[in-house]
Amino acid sequence: MSGQSAAPPAFNGITPVQQMVASCSGAIVTSLFVTPLDVVKIRLQAQKNPFPKGKCFVYCNGLMDHICVCENGNSKAWYKAPGHFSGTLDAFVKIIRHEGMAALWSGLPPTLVMAVPATVIYFTCYDQLCAALRVRMGDRAQEAPLLAGAIARVGSATVISPLELIRTKLQSQKQSYGELTQLIRSAVEAEGWRSLWRGLGPTLLRDVPFSAMYWYNYERTKSFLCERYDSREPTFTITFISGAVSGSIASIVTLPFDVVKTRRQVELGELQAKNLSGQASSSTFSVMRRIVAQDGFPGLFAGIFPRLIKVAPACAIMISSYEFGKAFFRKHNQEKILGQPQTSNTRQTEQH
Template sequence: MELSLAHPAIKAFMCGSLSGTCSTLLFQPLDLIKTRLQTLQSGVQPGSGRVGMVTVLLSVVRTEKLLGLWKGVSPSFVRTIPGVGIYFSTYYSLKQHFLQDDRPGAMGAALLGAGARTVAGVFMLPVTVIKTRFECGRYSYRSVVGALRSVCQTEGPAALFSGLMATLLRDVPFSGIYVMFYSQAKATLPKEISTSPSAPLANFSCGILAGVLASLITQPADVVKTHVQVNPQLRTAEAIRYIYMEHGLQGFFRGAVPRSLRRTMMAAMAWTVYEQMMAHIGLKS
């Protein structure tokens, strides 16, 4: 079947890409702080909660200037702009194929979100690996293309797919849980709110609730994913053992606050912008 710019899936891709661009630019500093917290050496005590975040924030600004908080934004854009587009176009296509105009139930919404994230996650994993390495501060890559070339030459192409299992264990449940809670929370809104000018704010609030729940449930997998991608010689099981031996159970929740803030705000903004744009062009999201 021939696709054109007028095809609904292409429109969904474009709406998703724009929403991902806005949220990535705004919340990249939180992702960098999360990665730095998760990759602190065992001899360094990051503190907990807000103290840990503030300590890392001040350290980055002091040593790398204010723009250092946006280190890794280039691979984030390379990953997010097509990645979120792929996610939303896959979500839209799956929904149209299996549900047509029906509203998905809790399980259907979870499966739609999980399926869309699986496709986008596998496709964009090489850039995710590079993004994580940019943010951790241990690698001196100058560009995304240079980083991809360097990894292929020194570690082999397989290194670009390091952490695949941990990434899917983090992202697929996150998306499934998020879409399930988000769709169900929206379904409980009174009709007068859903059709009023305040609908975007109400949808954003539903997204915040869904994002917090999904982020906390999937935080351990995010920590494991970060360690595997920064240290590609580690397998997933070895990374789990290392984190537990070095930091105990609390090690699996390092960076939980900045990640929850970022993922929650990014997802809520992305879905709100996506749905408003889809409605603007006359498509049902």
């Protein structure tokens, strides 16, 4: 027996820690790629429809939503005053020329603070659950990704929800961390620990169906493409296409809940900015009925093209980066295992 500690049990060729590292790197890569697109989009929107003081808009880079409250011109908010842009490419060029390359990644820190832990929990839980469910479900193993995706999303959203509440309050009100701690302590004393999970319901209504459909369609599309191109292991291109297709389908089906969640986020942010947070907006289905009454049924699918343009590449980049990371660690582990007997044999030969 050697004195070395045993390595953690490998799952599908990689350890849970390696899964976490792969999902963490995927979240960072996705944020780096998609954030500039959303920064430019917000700047173009602000130019066409300037946001008045006290109003909110939702900034989303494909991984996380961020509520931004518009304040006066002296505020140090991450978004700048509207510029004079003639289009997307012109906006990219002028932002880089006048504000520097780093301006394209404005708002990235709050994204990483939230997205990295959420993504690590979500993807690692999904892989572990999916493998366990495939074994238990037998003939119905093809449906395992649907159930595993839904459960993993419930778990990650529940764990991250208190952080989401804290981040929302920090973005909607200019206050120190000490003031925020006092505010959260008073909220817990007045309403109990449940107050930290306020808003979890609407989040789950949108994200759980999205995750269930996303993973089910992703696994089916990936298997189909592997068979079609006679590939034993999914390539980067196959995972990228599968992620984009499944993300697009899931985003279209769940768009009504996304519209409702965005509207409730904006309303809540504006109420908090005016210190009227007690007057919270009504339930998800009440907001849905109000949207249909005001804008008709198509109002529930408002913004379908901007959502597709953002979600499809974000899902594709995230899943392909994650799969690439897993493949890298799997190969590394296999090489390590194959190298061990050779090293042992060499030592025995030298001793003889």
